Amino acid sequence: MNFKIKLGNLFKTKSECIVVGIYKKSEKSKDVELTPPANRINEASSGQIHQILARGDIDGSIGSTLLLYDIRGLSAKRILLVGMGIQNETTVQDFRKAAVAAVKVLVDRNLASADMAILDDIGDQDRVIFAQQIAEATHQVTYRYWETKSGEKPAMQLAQIGVFINRKYKDAVQKGIDQGLAIANALTYTKTLANLPGNICTPSYLADRARELAKSHGLKVSVLDEKDMEKHKMGSLLSVSRGSVEPAKLIVMEYKGAEKNKRPVALIGKGLTFDAGGISIKPASAMDEMKYDMCGGASVFGALIAASEMKLPLNIVGIVPSSENLPDGAANKPGDIVTSMLGKTIEILNTDAEGRLILCDAITYAKRYKPEVVVDIATLTGACIIALGHHASGLFSNSDELANELLVAGEAVDDRAWRMPVWESYTKQLKSNFADLANIGGRGAGAVTAACFLQEFAKDFSWAHLDVAGTAWSSGSPKGATGRPVPMLVEFLIRRSRS
Ligand code: BES
Ligand code: MN
Ligand code: ZN
8 A cells, every 4th residue: 555645735636535534523412523624625615515414424423434426616536524533532543443434435435546634633642653543444454365265366446545634744644654554564464474274374384484584574583493492401392392293493583673782672472373272172163263373473473574664773582482282192191291491390281271381481592682571472361361352462561661661552552451460379379299380270360370370481581471362363254363462562662662
Protein backbone atom coordinates (compact mmCIF):
# COMPACT_ATOMS: atom_id res chain seq x y z
CA MET A 1 0.00 0.00 0.00
CA ASN A 2 1.17 3.43 -0.88
CA PHE A 3 0.37 6.30 1.50
CA LYS A 4 0.74 9.88 0.42
CA ILE A 5 0.45 12.92 2.63
CA LYS A 6 -1.71 15.65 1.10
CA LEU A 7 -1.93 19.24 2.28
CA GLY A 8 -4.14 20.73 -0.45
CA ASN A 9 -7.77 21.72 -0.67
CA LEU A 10 -10.02 18.84 0.28
CA PHE A 11 -13.06 19.64 -1.78
CA LYS A 12 -11.06 20.46 -4.89
CA THR A 13 -9.27 17.11 -4.99
CA LYS A 14 -10.16 14.73 -7.82
CA SER A 15 -10.59 11.66 -5.68
CA GLU A 16 -12.30 8.29 -6.07
CA CYS A 17 -13.49 8.74 -2.51
CA ILE A 18 -12.89 11.17 0.31
CA VAL A 19 -13.24 9.72 3.80
CA VAL A 20 -14.33 12.20 6.48
CA GLY A 21 -15.45 11.70 10.06
CA ILE A 22 -18.63 12.66 11.82
CA TYR A 23 -19.23 12.72 15.55
CA LYS A 24 -22.04 11.39 17.64
CA LYS A 25 -23.47 14.29 19.63
CA SER A 26 -23.88 12.44 22.92
CA GLU A 27 -24.20 8.93 24.27
CA LYS A 28 -27.98 8.95 24.10
CA SER A 29 -28.82 11.20 21.19
CA LYS A 30 -29.05 10.10 17.58
CA ASP A 31 -27.85 13.50 16.46
CA VAL A 32 -24.55 13.88 14.69
CA GLU A 33 -22.01 16.67 14.38
CA LEU A 34 -19.60 17.38 11.59
CA THR A 35 -15.86 17.19 11.97
CA PRO A 36 -14.01 20.17 10.45
CA PRO A 37 -13.33 18.38 7.11
CA ALA A 38 -16.94 17.17 6.91
CA ASN A 39 -18.01 20.72 7.61
CA ARG A 40 -15.88 22.04 4.75
CA ILE A 41 -17.52 19.58 2.39
CA ASN A 42 -20.92 20.53 3.73
CA GLU A 43 -20.22 24.17 2.98
CA ALA A 44 -18.85 23.43 -0.47
CA SER A 45 -22.07 21.53 -1.25
CA SER A 46 -24.34 24.23 0.17
CA GLY A 47 -25.47 22.12 3.05
CA GLN A 48 -26.04 18.81 1.27
CA ILE A 49 -24.28 16.78 3.96
CA HIS A 50 -26.57 18.21 6.62
CA GLN A 51 -29.62 17.42 4.49
CA ILE A 52 -28.54 13.80 4.13
CA LEU A 53 -27.68 13.40 7.79
CA ALA A 54 -31.12 14.68 8.74
CA ARG A 55 -32.56 11.45 7.33
CA GLY A 56 -30.92 9.62 10.20
CA ASP A 57 -29.11 6.82 8.33
CA ILE A 58 -25.91 7.16 10.37
CA ASP A 59 -25.54 8.07 14.02
CA GLY A 60 -21.82 8.77 14.23
CA SER A 61 -21.07 5.84 16.52
CA ILE A 62 -17.57 4.47 16.12
CA GLY A 63 -17.09 2.68 12.82
CA SER A 64 -20.56 3.41 11.40
CA THR A 65 -20.27 4.29 7.71
CA LEU A 66 -22.35 5.88 4.97
CA LEU A 67 -21.20 6.13 1.36
CA LEU A 68 -22.49 9.15 -0.58
CA TYR A 69 -22.52 9.93 -4.30
CA ASP A 70 -23.12 13.08 -6.33
CA ILE A 71 -22.26 15.63 -3.70
CA ARG A 72 -22.58 19.04 -5.33
CA GLY A 73 -19.58 21.25 -5.80
CA LEU A 74 -17.01 18.50 -5.25
CA SER A 75 -14.51 16.97 -7.62
CA ALA A 76 -14.52 13.69 -5.70
CA LYS A 77 -16.65 10.81 -7.00
CA ARG A 78 -17.70 9.63 -3.56
CA ILE A 79 -17.76 10.77 0.04
CA LEU A 80 -17.52 8.19 2.79
CA LEU A 81 -18.77 9.36 6.16
CA VAL A 82 -17.34 7.41 9.07
CA GLY A 83 -18.47 7.64 12.67
CA MET A 84 -15.75 8.72 15.11
CA GLY A 85 -17.87 8.54 18.28
CA ILE A 86 -18.20 11.48 20.63
CA GLN A 87 -15.99 14.50 19.95
CA ASN A 88 -12.80 14.66 22.02
CA GLU A 89 -13.32 11.12 23.27
CA THR A 90 -11.78 9.20 20.36
CA THR A 91 -9.25 6.71 21.72
CA VAL A 92 -6.62 4.85 19.71
CA GLN A 93 -8.88 1.81 19.84
CA ASP A 94 -11.86 3.80 18.51
CA PHE A 95 -9.79 5.42 15.83
CA ARG A 96 -8.50 2.12 14.53
CA LYS A 97 -12.01 0.70 14.56
CA ALA A 98 -13.20 3.65 12.49
CA ALA A 99 -10.26 3.34 10.09
CA VAL A 100 -10.88 -0.41 9.70
CA ALA A 101 -14.56 0.22 8.92
CA ALA A 102 -13.64 2.86 6.35
CA VAL A 103 -11.02 0.73 4.61
CA LYS A 104 -13.50 -2.18 4.49
CA VAL A 105 -15.91 -0.04 2.49
CA LEU A 106 -13.14 1.03 0.11
CA VAL A 107 -12.09 -2.59 -0.43
CA ASP A 108 -15.69 -3.83 -0.82
CA ARG A 109 -16.28 -1.15 -3.49
CA ASN A 110 -13.10 -2.27 -5.29
CA LEU A 111 -11.69 1.25 -5.30
CA ALA A 112 -8.09 1.64 -6.43
CA SER A 113 -7.45 4.77 -4.41
CA ALA A 114 -9.01 7.01 -1.80
CA ASP A 115 -8.23 9.99 0.38
CA MET A 116 -8.69 10.19 4.10
CA ALA A 117 -9.22 13.33 6.13
CA ILE A 118 -9.76 11.85 9.57
CA LEU A 119 -6.56 12.81 11.37
CA ASP A 120 -7.71 16.33 12.17
CA ASP A 121 -10.37 15.04 14.51
CA ILE A 122 -8.40 13.71 17.45
CA GLY A 123 -7.77 16.84 19.50
CA ASP A 124 -4.15 17.13 20.56
CA GLN A 125 -3.44 13.42 20.93
CA ASP A 126 -0.29 11.83 19.48
CA ARG A 127 -0.53 12.10 15.68
CA VAL A 128 2.32 9.62 15.22
CA ILE A 129 0.40 6.81 16.85
CA PHE A 130 -2.91 7.67 15.19
CA ALA A 131 -1.33 7.89 11.73
CA GLN A 132 0.29 4.55 12.46
CA GLN A 133 -3.21 3.13 13.03
CA ILE A 134 -4.25 4.04 9.48
CA ALA A 135 -1.47 1.85 8.08
CA GLU A 136 -2.24 -0.92 10.57
CA ALA A 137 -5.98 -0.78 9.88
CA THR A 138 -5.28 -1.05 6.17
CA HIS A 139 -3.13 -4.08 6.84
CA GLN A 140 -5.83 -5.62 9.00
CA VAL A 141 -8.46 -5.32 6.26
CA THR A 142 -6.27 -6.30 3.33
CA TYR A 143 -4.21 -9.15 4.82
CA ARG A 144 -4.96 -12.46 3.11
CA TYR A 145 -3.39 -15.80 3.90
CA TRP A 146 -2.97 -17.63 0.62
CA GLU A 147 0.22 -19.66 1.05
CA THR A 148 -1.48 -23.07 1.05
CA LYS A 149 -4.44 -22.43 -1.24
CA SER A 150 -4.34 -23.22 -4.93
CA GLY A 151 -4.95 -20.72 -7.67
CA GLU A 152 -3.94 -17.13 -7.62
CA LYS A 153 -4.33 -14.92 -4.59
CA PRO A 154 -7.25 -12.55 -5.35
CA ALA A 155 -5.85 -9.25 -6.49
CA MET A 156 -6.39 -6.23 -4.29
CA GLN A 157 -7.51 -3.09 -6.09
CA LEU A 158 -6.78 -0.60 -3.33
CA ALA A 159 -3.24 0.60 -3.92
CA GLN A 160 -3.03 4.21 -2.78
CA ILE A 161 -4.39 6.16 0.15
CA GLY A 162 -3.94 9.89 0.39
CA VAL A 163 -3.83 11.28 3.90
CA PHE A 164 -5.10 14.85 4.21
CA ILE A 165 -3.74 16.74 7.19
CA ASN A 166 -3.04 20.17 8.53
CA ARG A 167 0.46 21.25 7.51
CA LYS A 168 1.65 21.53 11.11
CA TYR A 169 1.24 17.76 11.58
CA LYS A 170 3.14 16.79 8.44
CA ASP A 171 6.26 15.39 10.12
CA ALA A 172 4.42 13.51 12.83
CA VAL A 173 2.00 11.95 10.36
CA GLN A 174 4.79 10.96 7.96
CA LYS A 175 6.61 9.32 10.85
CA GLY A 176 3.46 7.51 11.92
CA ILE A 177 2.84 6.23 8.41
CA ASP A 178 6.42 5.03 8.06
CA GLN A 179 6.23 3.25 11.41
CA GLY A 180 2.81 1.88 10.57
CA LEU A 181 4.10 0.43 7.32
CA ALA A 182 7.02 -1.25 9.10
CA ILE A 183 4.59 -2.68 11.66
CA ALA A 184 2.24 -3.80 8.88
CA ASN A 185 5.12 -5.63 7.19
CA ALA A 186 6.02 -7.23 10.50
CA LEU A 187 2.39 -8.22 11.13
CA THR A 188 2.10 -9.76 7.67
CA TYR A 189 5.24 -11.78 8.27
CA THR A 190 4.29 -12.86 11.78
CA LYS A 191 0.73 -13.84 10.85
CA THR A 192 1.74 -15.83 7.79
CA LEU A 193 4.45 -17.68 9.67
CA ALA A 194 1.92 -18.47 12.41
CA ASN A 195 -0.86 -19.49 10.02
CA LEU A 196 1.34 -21.97 8.16
CA PRO A 197 0.57 -25.58 9.11
CA GLY A 198 2.85 -27.66 11.30
CA ASN A 199 3.91 -29.91 8.45
CA ILE A 200 5.41 -26.93 6.63
CA CYS A 201 6.38 -24.63 9.48
CA THR A 202 8.81 -26.92 11.33
CA PRO A 203 11.77 -25.85 13.47
CA SER A 204 14.00 -26.22 10.38
CA TYR A 205 11.61 -24.06 8.37
CA LEU A 206 11.80 -21.31 10.99
CA ALA A 207 15.59 -21.54 10.95
CA ASP A 208 15.58 -21.14 7.15
CA ARG A 209 13.34 -18.09 7.40
CA ALA A 210 15.74 -16.57 9.93
CA ARG A 211 18.68 -17.18 7.58
CA GLU A 212 16.71 -15.41 4.86
CA LEU A 213 16.21 -12.41 7.15
CA ALA A 214 19.97 -12.25 7.58
CA LYS A 215 20.14 -11.35 3.89
CA SER A 216 16.97 -9.30 3.47
CA HIS A 217 17.15 -7.35 6.73
CA GLY A 218 20.83 -7.40 7.61
CA LEU A 219 20.35 -9.44 10.79
CA LYS A 220 23.14 -11.56 12.18
CA VAL A 221 21.70 -15.05 12.40
CA SER A 222 23.01 -18.21 13.98
CA VAL A 223 21.19 -21.49 14.49
CA LEU A 224 22.09 -24.05 17.12
CA ASP A 225 21.29 -27.62 16.13
CA GLU A 226 20.80 -30.50 18.56
CA LYS A 227 24.53 -31.25 18.68
CA ASP A 228 25.24 -27.68 19.75
CA MET A 229 22.47 -27.95 22.33
CA GLU A 230 24.11 -31.08 23.73
CA LYS A 231 27.35 -29.13 24.09
CA HIS A 232 25.54 -26.42 26.01
CA LYS A 233 23.80 -29.06 28.16
CA MET A 234 20.32 -27.88 27.19
CA GLY A 235 18.81 -31.03 28.62
CA SER A 236 15.39 -29.52 29.13
CA LEU A 237 14.92 -28.21 25.58
CA LEU A 238 16.36 -31.41 24.10
CA SER A 239 14.01 -33.59 26.14
CA VAL A 240 10.99 -32.00 24.44
CA SER A 241 12.23 -32.56 20.90
CA ARG A 242 13.30 -36.15 21.59
CA GLY A 243 9.72 -37.27 20.99
CA SER A 244 9.69 -35.87 17.48
CA VAL A 245 11.53 -36.70 14.25
CA GLU A 246 11.91 -33.01 13.49
CA PRO A 247 15.17 -31.80 15.00
CA ALA A 248 14.98 -28.85 17.41
CA LYS A 249 16.61 -25.54 16.51
CA LEU A 250 17.62 -22.63 18.66
CA ILE A 251 17.44 -19.60 16.41
CA VAL A 252 19.38 -16.46 17.30
CA MET A 253 18.82 -13.25 15.33
CA GLU A 254 20.74 -10.10 16.17
CA TYR A 255 19.79 -6.61 15.07
CA LYS A 256 22.46 -4.00 15.66
CA GLY A 257 21.24 -0.44 15.44
CA ALA A 258 23.31 1.09 18.26
CA GLU A 259 27.00 1.17 19.21
CA LYS A 260 28.65 -2.18 19.65
CA ASN A 261 28.95 -2.04 23.41
CA LYS A 262 25.32 -1.03 24.03
CA ARG A 263 23.67 -3.93 25.83
CA PRO A 264 20.83 -5.48 23.83
CA VAL A 265 17.18 -6.02 24.53
CA ALA A 266 16.62 -9.78 24.44
CA LEU A 267 13.32 -11.05 23.02
CA ILE A 268 12.78 -14.77 23.53
CA GLY A 269 9.83 -16.38 21.71
CA LYS A 270 8.34 -19.83 22.18
CA GLY A 271 8.65 -21.59 18.81
CA LEU A 272 6.76 -24.82 19.44
CA THR A 273 5.70 -25.62 15.86
CA PHE A 274 3.13 -28.21 16.94
CA ASP A 275 2.02 -29.09 20.45
CA ALA A 276 0.15 -32.37 20.69
CA GLY A 277 0.95 -32.45 24.40
CA GLY A 278 3.38 -35.38 24.17
CA ILE A 279 2.55 -38.43 26.27
CA SER A 280 0.17 -36.26 28.32
CA ILE A 281 -1.66 -35.94 25.03
CA LYS A 282 -4.24 -33.25 24.38
CA PRO A 283 -7.86 -33.98 23.47
CA ALA A 284 -8.54 -34.05 19.72
CA SER A 285 -10.91 -31.11 19.56
CA ALA A 286 -9.24 -27.97 18.15
CA MET A 287 -5.83 -29.61 18.38
CA ASP A 288 -5.07 -28.16 14.95
CA GLU A 289 -4.80 -24.78 16.68
CA MET A 290 -1.66 -26.00 18.40
CA LYS A 291 0.17 -25.13 15.18
CA TYR A 292 -0.08 -21.65 16.72
CA ASP A 293 2.16 -22.64 19.60
CA MET A 294 5.00 -20.84 17.81
CA CYS A 295 3.26 -17.46 17.82
CA GLY A 296 5.64 -16.08 20.47
CA GLY A 297 8.56 -16.98 18.21
CA ALA A 298 6.78 -15.50 15.19
CA SER A 299 6.30 -12.23 17.10
CA VAL A 300 10.05 -12.08 17.73
CA PHE A 301 10.65 -12.41 13.97
CA GLY A 302 8.14 -9.61 13.44
CA ALA A 303 9.63 -7.30 16.07
CA LEU A 304 13.08 -7.66 14.50
CA ILE A 305 11.72 -6.98 11.02
CA ALA A 306 10.00 -3.80 12.22
CA ALA A 307 13.03 -2.64 14.23
CA SER A 308 15.37 -3.10 11.30
CA GLU A 309 13.00 -1.41 8.82
CA MET A 310 12.67 1.54 11.21
CA LYS A 311 16.42 1.51 11.81
CA LEU A 312 15.82 1.86 15.53
CA PRO A 313 18.96 2.96 17.41
CA LEU A 314 18.98 -0.13 19.62
CA ASN A 315 20.63 -3.50 19.79
CA ILE A 316 18.22 -6.43 19.93
CA VAL A 317 18.82 -10.13 20.18
CA GLY A 318 15.92 -12.41 19.27
CA ILE A 319 16.08 -15.99 20.49
CA VAL A 320 13.58 -18.60 19.33
CA PRO A 321 13.82 -22.09 20.79
CA SER A 322 11.92 -24.29 18.37
CA SER A 323 10.67 -27.85 18.64
CA GLU A 324 7.63 -30.07 18.22
CA ASN A 325 5.93 -31.76 21.19
CA LEU A 326 4.71 -35.20 20.13
CA PRO A 327 4.17 -38.60 21.77
CA ASP A 328 6.71 -41.21 20.72
CA GLY A 329 8.84 -44.00 22.18
CA ALA A 330 11.58 -41.52 22.97
CA ALA A 331 9.28 -38.79 24.26
CA ASN A 332 9.33 -37.40 27.80
CA LYS A 333 7.23 -39.46 30.21
CA PRO A 334 5.47 -38.14 33.30
CA GLY A 335 7.93 -38.50 36.17
CA ASP A 336 11.01 -38.13 33.98
CA ILE A 337 13.67 -35.82 35.36
CA VAL A 338 15.85 -33.67 33.11
CA THR A 339 18.72 -31.31 33.81
CA SER A 340 18.46 -27.80 32.40
CA MET A 341 21.37 -25.75 31.04
CA LEU A 342 21.34 -23.76 34.30
CA GLY A 343 21.92 -27.03 36.20
CA LYS A 344 18.52 -27.09 37.88
CA THR A 345 16.80 -30.47 37.66
CA ILE A 346 13.17 -30.59 36.55
CA GLU A 347 10.59 -33.27 37.21
CA ILE A 348 8.27 -33.45 34.21
CA LEU A 349 4.91 -34.24 35.76
CA ASN A 350 2.99 -33.25 32.65
CA THR A 351 4.65 -33.46 29.24
CA ASP A 352 2.15 -30.89 27.94
CA ALA A 353 3.81 -28.19 30.06
CA GLU A 354 6.62 -28.15 27.48
CA GLY A 355 6.82 -24.45 26.68
CA ARG A 356 8.59 -23.65 29.94
CA LEU A 357 10.97 -26.56 29.28
CA ILE A 358 12.21 -25.12 26.01
CA LEU A 359 12.13 -21.51 27.23
CA CYS A 360 14.16 -22.06 30.39
CA ASP A 361 17.21 -23.17 28.41
CA ALA A 362 16.78 -20.30 25.96
CA ILE A 363 16.66 -17.85 28.88
CA THR A 364 19.87 -19.31 30.27
CA TYR A 365 21.46 -19.10 26.83
CA ALA A 366 20.55 -15.40 26.64
CA LYS A 367 23.09 -14.66 29.40
CA ARG A 368 25.94 -14.63 26.92
CA TYR A 369 24.43 -11.55 25.26
CA LYS A 370 24.45 -9.61 28.56
CA PRO A 371 20.99 -8.21 27.87
CA GLU A 372 19.77 -5.02 29.50
CA VAL A 373 16.31 -6.59 29.74
CA VAL A 374 14.81 -9.94 28.76
CA VAL A 375 11.24 -10.26 27.51
CA ASP A 376 9.89 -13.68 26.67
CA ILE A 377 6.72 -14.16 24.66
CA ALA A 378 4.86 -17.47 24.72
CA THR A 379 1.52 -19.15 24.13
CA LEU A 380 2.24 -20.71 27.48
CA THR A 381 -0.96 -21.66 29.28
CA GLY A 382 -4.63 -22.33 28.71
CA ALA A 383 -5.02 -20.97 32.23
CA CYS A 384 -4.10 -17.49 30.98
CA ILE A 385 -7.13 -17.63 28.67
CA ILE A 386 -9.29 -18.55 31.66
CA ALA A 387 -7.88 -15.60 33.59
CA LEU A 388 -7.94 -12.86 30.93
CA GLY A 389 -9.88 -14.21 27.96
CA HIS A 390 -8.84 -12.97 24.56
CA HIS A 391 -8.52 -9.28 25.43
CA ALA A 392 -5.25 -8.86 27.28
CA SER A 393 -1.98 -10.77 27.25
CA GLY A 394 -0.77 -11.87 30.67
CA LEU A 395 2.25 -9.89 31.88
CA PHE A 396 4.58 -11.17 34.57
CA SER A 397 7.80 -9.51 35.67
CA ASN A 398 10.44 -9.27 38.35
CA SER A 399 10.84 -5.55 37.55
CA ASP A 400 8.19 -2.87 38.09
CA GLU A 401 10.00 -0.59 35.68
CA LEU A 402 10.09 -3.09 32.82
CA ALA A 403 6.51 -4.20 33.50
CA ASN A 404 5.34 -0.59 33.30
CA GLU A 405 7.22 0.02 30.06
CA LEU A 406 5.39 -2.89 28.46
CA LEU A 407 2.01 -1.97 29.93
CA VAL A 408 2.28 1.64 28.77
CA ALA A 409 3.47 0.62 25.29
CA GLY A 410 0.60 -1.84 24.91
CA GLU A 411 -1.92 0.71 26.12
CA ALA A 412 -0.64 3.32 23.66
CA VAL A 413 -1.17 1.11 20.62
CA ASP A 414 -4.20 -0.84 21.87
CA ASP A 415 -2.37 -4.15 22.19
CA ARG A 416 -2.82 -4.48 25.89
CA ALA A 417 -1.43 -6.65 28.65
CA TRP A 418 -2.50 -7.02 32.27
CA ARG A 419 0.00 -7.65 35.02
CA MET A 420 -0.26 -10.71 37.25
CA PRO A 421 1.87 -11.67 40.27
CA VAL A 422 4.93 -13.91 40.43
CA TRP A 423 5.15 -14.19 44.20
CA GLU A 424 7.34 -16.65 46.04
CA SER A 425 4.21 -18.24 47.51
CA TYR A 426 3.16 -19.32 44.01
CA THR A 427 6.64 -20.61 43.21
CA LYS A 428 6.23 -22.97 46.15
CA GLN A 429 3.53 -24.77 44.17
CA LEU A 430 6.36 -26.05 41.92
CA LYS A 431 8.01 -28.08 44.69
CA SER A 432 9.07 -31.58 43.72
CA ASN A 433 10.09 -34.44 45.99
CA PHE A 434 12.58 -35.67 43.43
CA ALA A 435 13.97 -32.67 41.56
CA ASP A 436 14.72 -28.98 42.10
CA LEU A 437 11.48 -28.01 40.41
CA ALA A 438 8.36 -29.65 39.03
CA ASN A 439 7.15 -28.43 35.66
CA ILE A 440 3.57 -27.95 36.84
CA GLY A 441 2.12 -26.31 39.93
CA GLY A 442 -1.28 -27.86 40.46
CA ARG A 443 -4.75 -26.64 39.52
CA GLY A 444 -4.71 -23.11 40.89
CA ALA A 445 -3.15 -20.14 39.07
CA GLY A 446 -1.72 -22.11 36.15
CA ALA A 447 -0.58 -19.02 34.25
CA VAL A 448 1.17 -17.70 37.35
CA THR A 449 2.99 -20.91 38.27
CA ALA A 450 4.17 -21.24 34.64
CA ALA A 451 5.60 -17.71 34.90
CA CYS A 452 7.14 -18.52 38.30
CA PHE A 453 8.85 -21.50 36.70
CA LEU A 454 10.46 -19.21 34.10
CA GLN A 455 11.33 -16.65 36.75
CA GLU A 456 13.56 -19.25 38.42
CA PHE A 457 15.76 -19.10 35.32
CA ALA A 458 15.70 -15.31 34.97
CA LYS A 459 17.08 -14.28 38.34
CA ASP A 460 20.08 -12.48 36.83
CA PHE A 461 17.89 -10.38 34.56
CA SER A 462 15.42 -7.62 34.51
CA TRP A 463 12.82 -9.96 33.02
CA ALA A 464 9.25 -9.97 31.81
CA HIS A 465 7.07 -12.73 30.41
CA LEU A 466 4.07 -12.23 28.11
CA ASP A 467 1.60 -15.10 28.01
CA VAL A 468 -0.14 -14.63 24.66
CA ALA A 469 -2.18 -17.86 24.67
CA GLY A 470 -5.41 -15.86 24.51
CA THR A 471 -4.31 -13.07 22.18
CA ALA A 472 -2.04 -14.51 19.48
CA TRP A 473 -4.79 -16.05 17.36
CA SER A 474 -8.55 -16.14 16.90
CA SER A 475 -10.59 -19.34 16.87
CA GLY A 476 -13.85 -20.21 15.14
CA SER A 477 -14.75 -18.79 11.76
CA PRO A 478 -12.28 -15.89 11.92
CA LYS A 479 -9.58 -18.46 12.73
CA GLY A 480 -6.21 -16.90 12.10
CA ALA A 481 -3.18 -15.33 13.71
CA THR A 482 -3.66 -11.80 15.07
CA GLY A 483 -0.01 -10.78 15.00
CA ARG A 484 -0.20 -9.80 18.68
CA PRO A 485 1.88 -8.77 20.55
CA VAL A 486 3.97 -7.33 17.69
CA PRO A 487 2.42 -3.83 18.02
CA MET A 488 3.15 -3.75 21.76
CA LEU A 489 6.71 -5.03 21.35
CA VAL A 490 7.49 -2.56 18.59
CA GLU A 491 6.08 0.38 20.58
CA PHE A 492 8.12 -0.82 23.57
CA LEU A 493 11.25 -0.85 21.40
CA ILE A 494 10.47 2.57 19.88
CA ARG A 495 10.08 4.10 23.36
CA ARG A 496 13.27 2.43 24.58
CA SER A 497 15.21 3.74 21.62
CA ARG A 498 14.18 7.28 22.59
CA SER A 499 15.40 7.15 26.16
N1 BES B 1 0.66 -24.47 24.30
C1 BES B 1 -0.04 -24.85 25.48
C2 BES B 1 -0.87 -23.72 26.07
C3 BES B 1 -2.12 -23.37 25.33
C4 BES B 1 -3.24 -24.19 25.40
C5 BES B 1 -2.20 -22.21 24.61
C6 BES B 1 -4.40 -23.85 24.74
C7 BES B 1 -3.36 -21.85 23.95
C8 BES B 1 -4.46 -22.67 24.00
C9 BES B 1 0.94 -25.30 26.54
O1 BES B 1 2.05 -25.98 26.07
C10 BES B 1 0.19 -26.25 27.41
O2 BES B 1 -0.21 -27.28 26.94
N2 BES B 1 0.00 -25.88 28.68
C11 BES B 1 -0.72 -26.68 29.58
C12 BES B 1 -0.03 -26.59 30.92
C13 BES B 1 -0.59 -27.54 31.93
C14 BES B 1 -0.27 -28.96 31.53
C15 BES B 1 0.01 -27.21 33.25
C16 BES B 1 -2.14 -26.12 29.65
O3 BES B 1 -2.31 -24.90 29.60
O4 BES B 1 -3.07 -26.92 29.70
MN1 MN C 1 1.66 -28.05 25.86
ZN1 ZN D 1 2.62 -25.57 24.19
